[in-house]
Amino acid sequence: MTRSLPAPDLVLGYRRDGRPINPVLGASADDPSNDEAQVTISQKQLNTLLAREKDQGGRAAVRQLVDKLGFSSTTDLTGYLTAQRQAEQQQLSDLERREQDLALREKTAVEREAQALARERAAARRALLSGFGASGQDLEDAATLLGVANDADDIEVNEAAEQLKARRPELFTPHPADAPAPTAPGGSPASVPPYRPIPVERSPGAAGLEMARKRGLLPPA
Structure with a gap:
């Protein structure tokens, strides 16, 4: 079966860096590879494949990091980091x-x-x-x-x-209320009656006995 060569500007697909894939010109029309089916993918499909490959590569890198840190899974690593953050927050508090x-x-x-x-x-x-x-x-x-x-x-x-x-x-x-009260003749304030000594009662003949003691006729009491 004879097939015509594709147009030079035909885009068969895109490389990982986004460059278009064009048909290789100069091939022989009798080359058996011409009978192989040509697969064409859209830009959206290509982006999906690239993202999937990138995601797989990221997961592989994460697994490598988890193994290097000595954890069995990403869950253990996440739990450890969470506990560290809580401890730091508690210390700060x-x-x-x-x-x-x-x-x-x-x-x-x-x-x-x-x-x-x-x-x-x-x-x-x-x-x-x-x-x-x-x-x-x-x-x-x-x-x-x-x-x-x-x-x-x-x-x-x-x-x-x-x-x-x-x-x-x-x-x-x-003020008059603040002035000191005048003193009475006995030296006490006017509001207080002067001191009067209280007479001491003596027995009959006490005066004579006292006079005799003063003259030395009787010994002191």
């Missing part, structure tokens, strides 16, 4: 928790120190205002109206106290 606890302790210490400093500062300013004459509720009002910054020095606080006294003298004026 523990570290973060310790860092948070440390940060909280440092914050608490700073807050306590600030509160103690604020109490000392308030006590010192109340003592200063008390020295200017403020007392009782007026002292608390004066401390509120002092109006100085927390980091003000002693000179600034003293000047502010003087200005406040000049502006609000009623806060530094002693």
Whole structure:
């Protein structure tokens, strides 16, 4: 059977790198190979074959890696890697928790120190205002109206106290209730009666016996 040669631009298929496969020109028409059936595949089929071969090669590489790492299957390798990730995550969580606890302790210490400093500062300013004459509720009002910054020095606080006294003298004026009560003739406050010694009762003749002892007529008791 005589067959005509295929057209030179006929694409019989594609190589793995995507190059087209063209018929080999110059062959003899009487060559027995001309009677063999020619198979033509589409680009989609070729891509499928290439992908399958690539997948098989990838699985072979994975099996080789699993054997090299000493695991019997990919499932064992996956389980080992999962456990390692969980352990690393747990370690990271523990570290973060310790860092948070440390940060909280440092914050608490700073807050306590600030509160103690604020109490000392308030006590010192109340003592200063008390020295200017403020007392009782007026002292608390004066401390509120002092109006100085927390980091003000002693000179600034003293000047502010003087200005406040000049502006609000009623806060530094002693009230009658705060004045000490006048003393009584006996040295006790006016509200307390003076001390009167309680007379001691003596038996009849006690005065004479005492006089005789003073004169040496009788021995001491």
